[in-house]
Amino acid sequence: MRLFEYTALQIKEKIISGEIRPVDLTKQFIEQIKNIDPHVQAYLSIHEDEALKKAAQIQKKIENAENVGFLAGVPIAIKDNICTKGLHTTCASKILRNFIPPYDACVVKRLKEEDAIILGKTNLDEFAMGSSTENSGYKITRNPWNPEYVPGGSSGGSAAAVAADLSIMALGSDTGGSVRQPAALCGVVGVKPTYGRVSRFGLIAFGSSLDQIGTFTRDVKDAALLLQVIAGHDFHDSTSMPVPVPDYLREIDAGVRGLRIGIPKEYFSAGLNEDVHNALKNVLRKYEQLGANVIDISLPHTEYAVAVYYIVANAEASSNLARYDGVRYGYRASKSNGIVDMYCRTRSEGFGNEVKRRIMLGNYALSSGYYDAYYLKASRVRNLIKGDFDGAFQKVDCIICPTSPVPGFKIGERAKNPLEMYLSDIYTIPANLAGIPGISLPCGFSKEGLPIGMQILGKHFEEKKLLQIAYAFERETDFHRKKPVLKFSLTQK
Amino acid sequence: MKIGKKDIEYIAHLSRIELSETEKETFVCQLSDILSYIEKLNRLNTEAVKPMSCTVNATNVLRDDILESSLSLEEAQFNAPATKGVFFKVPKVIE
Amino acid sequence: MEYEVIVGLETHAELATVTKLFCGCSTKFGSEPNTQVCPVCLGMPGVLPVMNKKAFEYALKAAIALNCKIDEFTNFDRKSYYYPDLPKNYQISQNYYNLGVDGYMDICVHDRINRVRIHNVHLEEEAGKLIHPEEAGADYSLVDFNRAGVPLLEIVSYPDMRNVDEVESYMQTLRKILLYTEVSDCKMQEGSLRFEASISLRKKGAEKLGNRVEIKNLNSMKSVLKAIEYETKRQADSLDQGETVDRETRLWDEVNEKSARMRSKEEAQDYRYFPEPDLLPVVVDGKWLDEVKVTIPELPLARKQRFIEVFKLSDYDTSLLVEEKILADFFEDCIKIVDRPKVFCNWITNDLLREVNERKLDIHHLPIRPYQLAALVEIIEKGAISSTIAREVFSEMVQTGEAPQAIIEEKKLAQISDEGLIEAVIVKVISGNPAVIEDYKKGKKNALTFLVGQVMKETKGKANPKMVNELLQRKIDA
Ligand SMILES: [Zn+2]
Secondary structure (H helix, E strand, C coil): CCHHHCCHHHHHHHHHCCCCCHHHHHHHHHHHHHHHHHHHCCEEEECHHHHHHHHHHHHHHHHCCCCCCCCCCCEEEEECCECECCECCCCCCHHHCCCCCCCCCHHHHHHHHCCCEEEEEECCCHHHCCCCCCCCCCCCCCECCECCECCCCCCHHHHHHHHCCCCCEEEEECCCCCCHHHHHHHCCEEEECCCCCECCCCECCCCCCCCCEEEEECCHHHHHHHHHHHECCCCCCCCCCCCCCCCCCCCCCCCCCCCEEEEEHHHHCCCCCHHHHHHHHHHHHHHHHCCCEEEEECCCCHHHHHHHHHHHHHHHHHHHHHHCCCCCCCCCCCCCCHHHHHHHHHHHHHCCHHHHHHHHHHHHHHCCCCCHHHHHHHHHHHHHHHHHHHHHCCCCCEEEEECCCCCCCECCCCCCCHHHHHHHHCCCHHHHHHCCCEEEEEEEECCCCCEEEEEEECCCCCHHHHHHHHHHHHCCCCHHHCCCCCCCCHHHC | CCCCHHHHHHHHHHCCCCCCHHHHHHHHHHHHHHHHHHHHHHHCCCCCCCCCCCCCCCCCCEECCCCCCCCCHHHHHCCCCCEECCEEEEECCCC | CCEEEEEEEEEEEECCCCECCCCCCECCCCCCCCCCCCCCCCCCCCCCCCEEHHHHHHHHHHHHHCCCECCCEECCEEEECCCCCCCCCEEEECCCCCCEEEEEEEEEECCEEEEEEEEEEEEEECCCEEECCCCCCCCEEEEECCCCCCEEEEEEECCCECCHHHHHHHHHHHHHHHHHCCCCCCCHHHCCEEEEEEEEEEECCCCCCCCCEEEEEECCHHHHHHHHHHHHHHHHHHHHCCCCCCCEEEEEECCCCEEEECHHHCCCCCCCCEECCCCCCEECCHHHHHHHHCCCCCCHHHHHHHHHHHHCCCHHHHHHHHHCHHHHHHHHHHHHHCCCHHHHHHHHHHHHHHHHHHCCCCCCCCCCCHHHHHHHHHHHHCCCCCHHHHHHHHHHHHHHCCCHHHHHHHCCCCCECCHHHHHHHHHHHHHHCHHHHHHHHCCCCHHHHHHHHHHHHHCCCCECHHHHHHHHHHHHHC
16 A cells, blocks of 8 residues: 555554554655645645644654654645644635734634644635636646546545645635545545534635534544544634534444434435436445434425525625735735725635625625524524424434435536536535535445545534544445546646 | 616625626626525415514523633734734725 | 704723623724734634623623612624725624613713613624725725724613703713723723714604614814704704604714714614624623622712711812822721821822812822821821921822821921920910010911911921910910
8 A cells, every 4th residue: 555545543553553653654645636636626725834844843852752743643634614823724715815913713723732743724715705716716626536627616626635645634615515525526435524523713614604623634524533533612613512522432343233314315416426426325325224214304494595605705705805905915906096995906816706706796795784684584583494404303313315415526517507506505605504514435436437525414512423423334335445536638737 | 676787786785796797697687596596485374474484492691700721922913914013914995 | 933952872981801792802092003813803703702701791780780780691783884994794793682771870960860761782802903095085994804893882872862961971971981890991092992872852842753863973072062952953953844853873083073963874874683602601600790890899979979978078088089089098097097088188189189280190100198198187186287388298209109207307397396396485475575575465366377477487487386386375364
């Protein structure tokens, strides 16, 4: 097995035992990124010096037989909308091209404390607004399984980095599916925790009531490991909850015997790709074989989720992004005539079209005379959607459905029609609206050879159960072990 | 819901975004499409439903009034596009 | 045409917390610009607010003191507008759920109590400070964010005031309440207490109000009153000439004592309020409410009325006493020791205030303690010193902080109550003033006063005046 292909748990063991030296490992990953990433375009910046420095520190600790952290020497990539002290954090936006945060996000602090090695920052749709990573202000990330396809989004860079062995794990953020959907499209495991499970402090806000930092890993156990480190209450995030964090790896093999799995009929309706549908049928068969009970349920307000989401997320975004005004940090238009003109030019030159569209949509929904009809209405329907899940979870322990209605789409295919792009997230958005956790894991391949993801949704703060359910499937299958054969020609740079 | 050029100009101004004439046209079409899609919410009678803007069920997250360290002036101004002495500098503001 | 002026006030008071509303930066006034800032109050990408409990309780305290209805559930909203001193380009404020609503404040105008209704009281964050350079032709402005994020209380009155006297009383009473409850230091020169007035006119006897004009940039109570007078005249002139008054925001120009249309506010404001998703609601249960309630002292107007009723003090004297909470507290502490309200009232309103003014002392650091003044009064009451001597002792106490008894002994100021000693002096005075004695015997009663004065002079004021009076009269009449 190539060094890059180990899981974090395996790497950690080898590092602690001295079999692999953190500095060597880090060097090899940096080398790999330099060779391969020009074709994948997963990274926006590589933190070579910092990573090697950290690796040397850990190596010294191990040589001196000192205690090391939970993620000792494990390489990780971070989505570039999560603040890293002293290192560029751009949100893939021109408006933050030169921004260097003076502080670490809570999750970054925790990763550092646990001795993870941050390799670099990954590409995303600008301000995490998108489902394909095509909206990046800097580059288009390609799907390692087929460079003509998008890696999904908005955390496409993180998903592609893990899939292409350019990191062992990665962090992303999920506002409407931005971790789960790219995880599905890239054939890796993606976890969106419960809203309030992981601190948002240092995550550059898009839709504040929906945003949650999530994980990309090669398998479910690594997801448990990484979630263990980033989960938990943080004083700086009022919406992070002081709910105890269980040991996610303990009893991860508890199995699913007797478990009630809900199948929402609304997620298997017209528009679902046949390959995806078939993959999901196999999933359910497998779970039944493992002793779970599959129960049909209904989440009747599902069809309204996208509409609600595009009001709520964009209303919040319109105000979250008002701070990019060229006064305290970030880009400022070089020429302007007075303060208002400076604002307008800065923002027009600094933001991409999708961001502008969403800011305007959000401002429209909040503007005088429209608040009740849009924002308030959406907030009410949001409650109905949450009610659907509350009702369902009285009958079932979890819900299983596809992560994405299609196995993937080509670069440029949906870029022209924003609404069509928005509908890519139809299966992932409801979990964000309800604040519940979700996990996406590989469960098959399409005819074209693209990975297919299944999604497991659970009750608030029941990530542990989701990981157990996911692991029960994963250990019976080998979809997660399949690796893309990188077919990049050098001209595709 | 159809929106017109006037609406786009108004919300572009609220958003502090400048649009060219072609951009205005594109946005009129795109936002109209999205808004018509959103219209579907009106099929639901939500009079009796409470609006929900947050999914966590908690209240009263408060901190004690205890001093913490601030940034240094240098750190505060580090990312600033323009400064003058100890201040941030902006184009003239007319009140 | 005769018009009636209708005034409502919006008051902003910075709360007296140590740290800002949503971060741990200091609220100290007057530091070097941009040194009391952090990622949170600079509105950097990725930061989140965490509510200062003390600020919330101060706001609650003020709302209760202003007789507001306190709903159990409070939430915060974002108010969006672009301004370079507003780091996030939205202000965390309250719109859909205010901390307190439907309150009132009683004010006293020309000895009559008027009630001004309070529309709402809410908590929000302060903006930074924008500085316009004075150099000619400067094409830039400067920003200091030290103040950004300081907790700010907004108190919105109904348009219940009809003249400048009422407005003045409203401002003074509100200031006193905020000082009494110790939620704000109310230093207008530091901007921690600010007013905005909305002024409209209507024809005497008419129902319909004219268009409302808001006046900003009022830096002192005096400018509020001047601006109202100016606006009243300006609007009346317009109406008399058949023009209409525009609904607008105007800026007060302190130097020229004029108001002028605010250019940046020409466009209608569209604040796009929506619930702040980064903060959770605050629920004020009965227990918490009670805990805050007990920290509210008796407020100035109530205290004044009690002083008048219980201690039979004059309206004027009580006004002086309650003007500063510390004086009224001082007074009450004194009468707990010696029950002579009128005596203490005089000492405080005359002598103590004079000392404070003459020596330019800070009223919050009075040079004397209640038990010390009480000790002095006790000595006077016993007749051990005269009131003239007492003033001398008091002055000495203020200067040295020494106990009155010690001063009296050291300076040998004790009153002479020895009959023999006083008689000896009287004999001397009588023999030295035969003409005055003649006058007295002819019935000129005030001749006696002169003689008493002479005796006091001889004894350097230490003779017991009552005894001098009696003995003198007995001697002459004999
Ligand atoms: Zn701060």
